[in-house]
Amino acid sequence: MTIRMLKTLIAVAEHGTFSAAADSVFITHAAVSQQMKALEEEWNLALFDRSKRTPELTSLGAAIVAKAREVVHAYDNLVPSVTCGDWLNGELTLGAVPTTLTGLVPSSVGMLKREHADLHVRVVPGLATDLISQVERGALDAAIVTRPHVVQAKHAWRDIAVEPLVLLASVESESEDPVYLLETNPFIRYSRQAIVGGIIEDWLQKHGIKVSESMELGNLESIGSMVLANLGVSIVPRSCVSAPNPLPVRWISLGPSAPTRQLSLVSRADSVKVRVFEALHERLQRAVTVGSFSPVHQFGKPN
Incomplete structure (x- = not known):
């Protein structure tokens, strides 16, 4: 067993196939297969279920991967740990x-x-x-x-x-009332897969604000472009460091109860x-x- 073999094993676990793992660690598919067989023979353990077209980690193999990560992490930090x-x-x-x-x-x-x-x-x-x-x-x-x-x-x-969440609206919007704008315009939702998306959804529900969702995006620039085109309004974080050449859109406070991240x-x-x-x-x-x-x-x- 070598550290290289353990890193290959971890790569297989993370990428799902021998071929993808081979690309990530810069060796051939055959070399990955040989290393995995060598580990199984040395430990006398079945790390993979080869009855399927794509070999899958056995429950024992998955447990070995977890320990392998600890070993590799300790190895990679050996010298830094000595030099503090x-x-x-x-x-x-x-x-x-x-x-x-x-x-x-x-x-x-x-x-x-x-x-x-x-x-x-x-x-x-x-x-x-x-x-x-x-x-x-x-x-x-x-x-x-x-x-x-x-x-x-x-x-x-x-x-x-701490970044406040604010309403993003087109410059063509006439109202300053964030609730009115949310309830009368299509809502461009920040992805609910993101933690901040969950914060936004919780705030909307807490205040009983009903929105008409038109799209769900995970990128502030794409959301801003949609708002700029007057395709709806959105709730987004007000960045603590503003970018060069910000889009010409309106940033409207959500009031004293505004959520933050x-x-x-x-x-x-x-x-x-x-x-x-x-x-x-x-x-x-x-x-x-x-x-x-x-x-x-x-x-x-x-x-």
């Missing part, structure tokens, strides 16, 4: 919810890269629930997400900003990359203080 994770270099794999990708993420990561050129940051977009799951299993180092109501002790949370940086509590997370968190807070992302003002003109 005190090096701002190498790679940081960062997840981020879509609403942060045009303002908060480029602003803060740009600051971090400008001050620590040897640190490579790979950004992975996704919904909060999935990103938290990827952090938990070690596929991501950290993620910028909407903080859920219930958090687990195995996660470390660093709060970034807590934007946070989540990582594993046992991660040794504490220094990197703290450095990133400091830049995230700095970006929020500035409040807007302007590449020319923040980083200067390109050479």
